[in-house]
Amino acid sequence: MNGVDGFEMPSRLNDMKNGICTAQLPNPHIADMEEDVLYHFGLGTKTHNLPIMFADVKFVCIGGSPMRMEKFAHFMLEELGHVLPAGQSLVNISAVTDRYAMYKVGPVLSVSHGIGMPSASVMLHELIKLLNHAGCTDVTFFRIGTCGGLGLEPGTVVVSESTVDGLLRPFLDTAVLGKRVSHPAVLDINLARELLTCMDPQDNFAVVLGKTMCTDDFYEGQARLDGAFCDYSKEEKLQFLRDLHQQGIRNIEMESLCFAAMCNRAGIKGAVVCVTLLDRLEGDQVFAARDTLKLWEMRPQKVVARYIQQKLGIRGQQENLVNGEK
Numbered sequence: 001m002n003g004v005d006g007f008e009m010p011s012r013l014n015d016m017k018n019g020i021c022t023a024q025l026p027n028p029h030i031a032d033m034e035e036d037v038l039y040h041f042g043l044g045t046k047t048h049n050l051p052i053m054f055a056d057v058k059f060v061c062i063g064g065s066p067m068r069m070e071k072f073a074h075f076m077l078e079e080l081g082h083v084l085p086a087g088q089s090l091v092n093i094s095a096v097t098d099r100y101a102m103y104k105v106g107p108v109l110s111v112s113h114g115i116g117m118p119s120a121s122v123m124l125h126e127l128i129k130l131l132n133h134a135g136c137t138d139v140t141f142f143r144i145g146t147c148g149g150l151g152l153e154p155g156t157v158v159v160s161e162s163t164v165d166g167l168l169r170p171f172l173d174t175a176v177l178g179k180r181v182s183h184p185a186v187l188d189i190n191l192a193r194e195l196l197t198c199m200d201p202q203d204n205f206a207v208v209l210g211k212t213m214c215t216d217d218f219y220e221g222q223a224r225l226d227g228a229f230c231d232y233s234k235e236e237k238l239q240f241l242r243d244l245h246q247q248g249i250r251n252i253e254m255e256s257l258c259f260a261a262m263c264n265r266a267g268i269k270g271a272v273v274c275v276t277l278l279d280r281l282e283g284d285q286v287f288a289a290r291d292t293l294k295l296w297e298m299r300p301q302k303v304v305a306r307y308i309q310q311k312l313g314i315r316g317q318q319e320n321l322v323n324g325e326k
Helices: 050-054 066-080 117-134 189-196 234-246 256-266 290-312
Strands: 002-004 007-009 059-063 102-105 108-112 140-149 157-164 171-176 179-184 207-214 249-253 269-279
Touching: 050 117, 059 066, 059 117, 059 290, 066 102, 066 108, 066 290, 108 117, 117 256, 140 256, 140 290, 157 189, 157 249, 157 256, 157 290, 171 256, 179 256, 189 207, 189 269, 189 290, 207 256, 234 249, 249 269, 256 269, 269 290
Parallel strands: 059 108, 059 140, 140 269, 157 207, 207 249
Antiparallel strands: 002 007, 102 108, 140 249, 157 269, 171 179
C-alpha cells in the first residue's frame, strides 16, 4: 500500500513479477476473441505477427506529439548505438492511421498519445494489449513531455513521485455502465528515485522529485486567466497555485493520472518525466524562444535515455551532444 496525502493507495506493481505477461490481461473477454483489431494503431492479431514485431520490447516511451516521438526515436538510435539494416530507415509503424505514431528502436518503443487523458487512455488500452499479444515481459513505461511548473525555474525536469486530479485526489474516475468507477493512480516510486540518479555533472538543468497535478483542461482546470472563459480573480488563482505548491505539487499537466492508473491496473512499472516550460506562479503563457523550448524538450528524453542505457549496460559508451547541449 502506498499512502498519498492520507489516501491508502493499493498497488498491483508487486503482483506481477515480469510486467504485463505473467498472466492474462485483466479482461477475460480478450481470450475469447478470434481476432483483436488494434484499430487506432492500424495493427491486429491476424494481420500482423505481433510477437515477431514486438516481443523484444523492454522500454515504452510515450509523449503527446507525433513529431516529438519521431525525434525521440532518432535520438535513441544514437544513444543506443543501434544500427539499422542496410537500406532501411525508421518508419512510423502506425502510418496507416492518422491517430497515433509509433517507432521501434531495438528494445525501445516510442509512441505518441495526443493531448489529454481521453486520447492517452485509448492509446494505452491498445498499447497494453499489443505488448501482451506480443508476449513482452519486464516492460517499463515512461511518459516524457512538457508541463507547467510551480516554484521552479523554467527548464527544470520534474520526475513525478505521485499524481492527483484537479480535485487533488489520487484516483482516475471513469464512467462505466452509468456508474463512476475510481482506479488508484500509482507510480513506481523506486523507479522515480532511480531516474534522479541519471543526471550528468555537466548538465545545466535540475532534476527534481515532486507531486504532479493532472487536469482535464488546459485553461480553467489549470487556473489560467487567459482562456476564452474565466470566472475567478487573479488573487484566487494565485492563492490556489500557492496552496498546491505548499502541498508539494511541483508541476501541472494533462496525462499523468491516466498513465499512472492504467500502468497500476496492468502491473507495469511507470514513471512520468516532464520539463517545465514556465513557472505558473509567475504567469500563464509560454514566452520562451522556440529554439530554447526545443532544447528544454530534450531534457526528459536525456534522463530517460540514460536510464535505458544503464539498464542495457551501455551507459557511458555512447557520448552524444544533442543540439549543442549535453
